Amino acid sequence: MLFTIFNSLLAVLLTYSMGMLYYGFYRIGNARIHRRVGPPLWQNVIDNIKLFAKREAPGHGIMFHLGPVIMTAGTITSMLFVPFLKDSAWLQGFSSYGNLILLIYLMVVGPLGNALAVGVSGVPFGVMGVTRGLTRLIGLEVPFFLSVALLMSGSGTISISEIMMAQDSFSNWNMMAHPAAFIVSLFSFVGMMGASPFDVVGAPVEVYSGPQAEFGGKYLGFLAAQRVMFSMVKLILWVDLFLGGATNVFILMAKSFALFFFYFIVGAAFPRFKTEQAVDFMLKLPLIIGIGAVLVRFWSL
Amino acid sequence: MVSALAVFFLGTHKIIRELLSIVSLALLTGLLLMRIVSPVSDDFTWQYMPGFFTLSFSLSSFGLLFALIAAISGLLKSFASWGINSKGYHALFHLMMGGLMILLSAGDYISFFLGWEIMTWSSFMLFNNFSSADDPIEKSQDTGFLFITLSLISALLMLGVLFFLYNRTGSMNIADGVAWLHGVKGLPSWIPGLLLMSAFFLKSGLLPFHVWVPGTYREAPHTFTAFLSAALSKVGIYAFILFFLPFSLNEGSGQISYLIAWIGAITATVATFKAIEQNDMKGLLAYSSIGQMAYVFTAMAVGSSLAMGGALFQMVNHSLIKLLLFFIVAGIIERTGKTRFDQLGGLIYKMPFSFIGVLVGIIALAGMPPLSGFYGKWMIYTSLIEKGWLLVLTGIVLPSTAAFIYCYKLIYGIFLGHPTEVNPEEAKEISPRYRVPSGLLMASIVLLGLFPGLILKPVNVLLSDLGMETLALTSQGSLNAASGSVSGFMVMNVFGGVFAVILILLSLFGKKAPTRNLHRLDIAYAGELPTEQTPLHYGRGLGHEVKRVAIAGAIVKRSLTEKYMKIGNQLGGILEHVRGFYPGNGQVSLIMTMVGAAAVALLIGLKG
Structure with a gap:
């Protein structure tokens, strides 16, 4: 038990530092695309510390206080149900007690908890952001579920560890074995990471009409910290599911950075969809590829 | 008896x-x-x-x-x-x-x-x-x-x-x-x-x-x-x-089962988007009931033991959740006299018990861990994957994701946002006769979330009565399927533990950086200063944007009720003509009917 708790703390630290590093790169990278020098690599850490150091934070009662707590708890709980490494006792969290379906639902608990705080703050624009987020979620979840369902039924298990274990050689990586599922999942991946073209909910210019409008100080600090951790959880999940998993932290970082780079490129290249355009798009191209893959699978059986 | x-x-x-x-x-x-x-x-x-x-x-x-x-x-x-x-x-x-x-x-x-x-x-x-x-x-x-x-x-x-x-x-x-x-x-x-x-x-x-x-x-x-x-x-x-249950076990009825599964998925989708559109609490819950019942039929169509268990779990859950939510809604209507989201709002700190009740209800209704609603859905999803009905699975993921919106609308419209027609100073917590049963229901929803295995014992009795395989029961806290398992006990504890740790951390920060509670109009409002007259409650409009999504808009625009009413009116017109045949005299019409019946009988007799 102590080992698991120690591992959980390790996981939090690892994702936090990975996330801050990656997003530091993200800011520099974006600045270079804009022909700027950009901030230093650790600018995100500085920003985060600054938020925690604020002398006071505006609030709207106890529910407002609990929102960021639920959000962070949801992120960390999701993290603990993702196995980080394969063939290792380290960084497994509580993943043996859960599975992929549980994880997909756990990942929504935090945002919904935070939505309560947004609601109680009384900012109508914040609530608008929440509705946008939930609407966008329809578009993201449907193709994503289809792609992971292909994986789960293909490997005959819903356990993330077992799906990861089954990919023992490069040709057995699920991105090779189930290319259609991988492609479909990438659309949802970009959306779930909050990159353009699916970033209408948390985009910088949309902040005033986004869920974070009313948060400041320590609350925003928690939200910012959990955001980068949450992104890392998603990266690691994709590494586990499609990229063969990782046997040690360095391979994990290499693979997840490859995915992160893809996210960065897509985000830098594409203009932003409106919410309904995003959902319509997701329910067309990715869904059609996914349905095609299902049909091909059952045709060949 | x-x-x-x-x-x-x-x-x-x-x-x-x-x-x-x-x-x-x-x-x-x-x-x-x-x-x-x-x-x-x-x-x-x-x-x-x-x-x-x-x-x-x-x-x-x-x-x-x-x-x-x-x-x-x-x-x-x-x-x-x-x-x-x-x-x-x-x-x-x-x-x-x-x-x-x-x-x-x-x-x-x-x-x-x-x-x-x-x-x-x-x-x-x-x-x-x-x-x-x-x-x-x-x-x-x-x-x-x-x-x-x-x-x-x-x-x-x-x-x-x-x-x-x-x-x-x-x-x-x-x-x-x-x-x-x-x-x-x-x-x-x-x-x-x-x-x-x-x-x-x-x-x-x-x-x-x-x-x-x-x-x-x-x-x-x-x-x-x-x-x-x-x-x-x-x-x-x-x-x-x-x-019909043995039907779905019957080898020859694959198509019918598949059809029923799709009827369930389509019903759920339509009902969910309609629910988002509703502006009154009971209407929203009614459509959500249709959707939740539809999952049960989809699960029964799958026909495996796991699916059947999921169907029964979902059904029991739905009973608990809907009793809870309708009781609280009834209590709120009794206290405030208002039924619509644009009349309510901002009641959270005046009705904390109702708020927690609705919160428990919607978490379970949306099928989120760590409460009981998730585990019924988990069984249904897993059984669909094991059966290989991936498209049906996609078909029910769509409504269950969209359901988050109406769940949020329910709690936001009543408790969050700003007060509208109900003065929060005068609002009182719902009456104890609603609170007692609601409390019991909340406790059972949490208990089933902590020990989802509790449901398996009765389910196994039913399954064996149907001649199906029983489900494996390793501990009260977990559910098992051929392709994986989930421990409700661990999920609840991990979430609770993490939540407690973070809350303590935040409170430690709280000493150095206290929270200053602001007046409800003191908000980030695009650089303007809202007044009491500014319409800040988003109760009615919430979720209406969903209509702009092509599929949702297509569903919301159409109304089967109107179509049926049209058919009914047409039918009424036709029957009006039929009534013209009635000669206005009971005896004559009786004789005519008897002659007609005799003619039909004769025809049948001749044919036979």
């Missing part, structure tokens, strides 16, 4: 008021519980016309489950509606309860049909005569008309098929008819099967027969709506299991 009990209610209802009502329901619950502890055989037969018809009653394990759901719902409902109902209401309610019990313990067609009809008619009178709508007579006419027309269609379909089965088997026993239905392959069993199925779908409000549900739920007395949703909507499922 149960039937006798029902008669006992009917005999005494004139003198009893609330107390007796509760006592009798408690007695019923107790008797049903005793059946579990000591499974004595108390099959009951009654020679109605000796040598001709025998009414037989016996309570199967399935009947027992449904009877228990109904009895407990009824008991809680009676508690919640303490002292607000008239004598006639009680009489009808107990009549309906009696009909339900007859139906659930029926062993032959006659008692089945009788119970079905008693239940339908008394529930119709209940919601029609004791309507909660502002102007009952004016508002209920369409709803009542729809309800009774559809119920009649359902009853006629059922009666026709039951006669057909009697004709084929020569027996009034349901078991014989079911055996015949499954024995015969191909078209002859499909047609009566589909007709009968339509009758049951109608009762559970599946597409395209769902149109009676929203109006009825909206206009029924508030606590009776809870009962309608929690217990009566399950009758269709009971009948479906009774007649």
